Amino acid sequence: MSKFAFPPSMTSRPVYGRLEPRAGSAHLMIADAEGAEAILDVATPDMMAKAHIIYIPKGTDFGDRLRALSPAQYYEGPSYAAAEQRIAKAFDDAKMGLQVYLSGTEGVIGQAQHAAMQAGVPHTAIQTEHRGSTARRMQCVHCKGITEDVETDPFQCSHCGLHLFVRDHYSRRLAAFQGVNIDAEDPGNVPEAKGIYE
């Protein structure tokens, strides 16, 4: 099951839609893991003739099916960090009329959205679709360190070791949710970690 219905939350929390084909001079599609399914659902031969797909499989095996769509450019890499230079170059060279499609986990969608915004694409013009894991990219509000793919609440900051409460408070600038120390007033009193949506 790659689709997840996020419960309603505060306005800061990103909401995701369904990718739809849009008229444009070029199509940049960035996805990870089950995000490939959203591309497979939206792809048309016309779109693929002008498409650049940047894909991070994260242990899934959608690569061959994406390649079979025959996009104008296809890249597959091990992590967002590994793809970052390519993504930066794709936005540097982009012209108006480019359509941006992001799908997969919140961490990759958020980071790619940040790159698109830096390039001058209005954030409201970027299409996003969540697929797959509900793991989050979290920023520790205390040490500012980022922990990727956080699946439990609370969790331990991978930088400073504080136990952090997973908030829905999101920063587009950081492309991360905020994690706040959960035992600040009563050190050591840390609730048992559960899945974020358990």
Place this chain on the structure above:
Amino acid sequence: MSGAQKIPVTVMAVVPLNELVTRFEFKRTDGGLLPTFSGGAHTVVEMRDGDTPRMNPYSLMSDPMDQRSYAISVRRDDAGRGGSLFMHKNVHVGDEMVISNPVNLFSLDLRAKKQLFIAGGIGITPFLAQIKQMERLGGRWELHYTCRSKALGSYVDELTTQHPNEAHVYYDDQEQRIDLTALLDGQPIGTHVYVCGPKGMIDWVRKTAAAEGWPRESIHYEEFLAPQSGKPFEVKLAVSNKVIQVGEQESLLEAIERSGVDAPYLCRGGACGQCETRVIDYTGNFIHRDHWLDDAEHVSGEKIMPCVSRFEGKTLVLDR
């Protein structure tokens, strides 16, 4: 009082530019400094035309950081309701007038990597201030400006002398046209397009850019609508408990103001949304002319923008 704060000013200069356009320059009557503004802002100029008060918005075209004076350029509209004719015929150096603090409904998106300006005729005025702002900020911009003829090309010489690489001028009478699709194609990502001019030009740019895949948020336009005359009608103002008559030549907003009711407004041209008024009851038809309310709101019969829209029918009761 509604509207932006008022500034008493004195006319410093009246400079005819060509057959149709005259520039007016104002300084504060009390000798103080005017507020700075941002490119694209307009001021509402109040005119006392005999018994008729007139309040017309004009784009500020002077340097937004120059606090000593403001300048506007007014195109004479012989078929209009008379505001521009009043400016041309009755306003002289030394006259005292009242203008509003600047209000900007056409501001630059400073997140843009490049600003692409498209002007038609007198639509050049907001861009003159925006160009000065971009020059100060060191930002990237490009202007494409269409005029009817060389003789009617307001500020063409100034623009092409100071900005030979950025300013591009097209003359209608020489069959010169903007090749819009080619112009939009290949603009760097992060470009925003701004258009000010006749309605046809605005629609053309908006439609073409949207068809080329430009995001709605990267397309900006400014079109001031002048109120149009129409059949007189009667309105009941429920809150003020008054029944007023809207004359053939005045707008609903002007009639409300004439009756002594202080109604909110800013642009007086159907764009800003300030004067939005709830309709309590009606029998008849609305003549909606604003571009603030959406189509569904226009058919709903629940709201009206009294600065530009009118009514034809038996009863109209407003929550004012």
